Amino acid sequence: MIRTTEMNKVTEFQQNGFITLENIYTKEEINQILALIESVESDKPTFRKSADVFAIRQFIKELPEIKDLIFNEKLKATIKEFGGNEYFVIKSIYFDKPETSNWFVSYHQDLTISVDKKQEIKNFTSWTTKHNQSAVQPPLDILQNIFTIRIHLDKTDENNGALKVIPASHRKGFYRPENINWDEENETVCNVEQGGVMLMKPLLLHSSSRTTNNKRRRVVHIEFSDIDLPENLNWAEKELVELG
Template sequence: MNLQHHKNSISESGFTVINTIFSDEEIDKIIHVLENIDTSKETFRKSEDLFAIRQFLKEIPEVNELIFNENIKIIIKDIFGDKYVAVKSIYFDKPEKSNWYVAYHQDLTISVDKKLELPNFGPWTTKQNQFAVQPPLDILENIFTIRIHLDDTDENNGALKVVPQSHAKGIYRPETIDWNVETEKICNVEKGGIMIMKPLLLHGSNRTTNGKKRRVIHIEFSDRELPEELNWSERMN
């Protein structure tokens, strides 16, 4: 894999798509695990439009060895760096009939193990005893997100739409997007492919119109230690 082009694309545009990272067989094994889990846990979010599992790698530990195949390990090491570890993971299932629409936004919070009064950390939110906080900008700028696609995804079943280069503009309020200056790009990803993005990249997705599933595993990586007694709640080496 020649990853330099993808590395450049992430730093310049804020994202890249790399297909054929997982074989069909590997994806089918991941799907098999997902289809056989107990979905009654309170960390699982269920509605007609969305099924989501927070703290995915912790909740479903048997997927870890399937997800971290040789290709993913090489990508983390060569594109991110030696010290990067997973610090947050979510599984999203946007069903065939979903009307789930996601407006443009940045991913501005990290998951931590407790609430502490720290300079430049805040605002805080707590859901089901899980703590999320907006950290200082340099921590956000350092994170990489990998989105693993378990289905072919295009604009008809909720592929991400992004604003290229918006990741380099700090906190960017979506309502201030000037479409005379900015462009929109739809990120089609094949089953078994990945999209890598920076969390500050403005992104959203449209409703599903083609009756096809869109299942995505979202994993965030950082090489930072948090200050004082604060820890990443999902840190996994």
């Protein structure tokens, strides 16, 4: 979908399920973030390293010093504008897709949340446990409440793994990739400059291609919500942010 002058940014985000914003971070801020990441030992269970990807799960928990760098005034204003004053972090991941990565991800929705423990709750399904971390698919209304901010530490385009999305697919509820009707749907590539961010809804169908231009794609992925989970179930990474 094309942005129109009549459609403000928040409305565009709600309708399309994604939006890109530039100049959230300066070059100096990006360099400070990268320097801190590169100073971390990578032998913890929450770290994943291979030829195709390096990832730090529970990123803010593992690197609490990063919080002040990530949540600058522009990002806090973005959270307030697109979410609200009550939104908090529920998941954070750092991804580094190396220059020669053959890692690709086919079209999917983000259907699971990270929680503190496994327990039987109505309409919470598909439980998994990896690296002592429980994940579950919650009811639709919880997923609809979440939004994600992807902070781009490198310029990203279709040649080094920029996300491809199907606009407005988040408004169709659970949408299986094999049911995509390409006669009706359109694909958009979300190019983002270094220091920019992409906001997206987890139910938005999205994918990522292999790297073909020998350039890295480093991204900080942070998910937000403003609701608590039922029956003493808790977000695994709940992190409050002082939005001012």
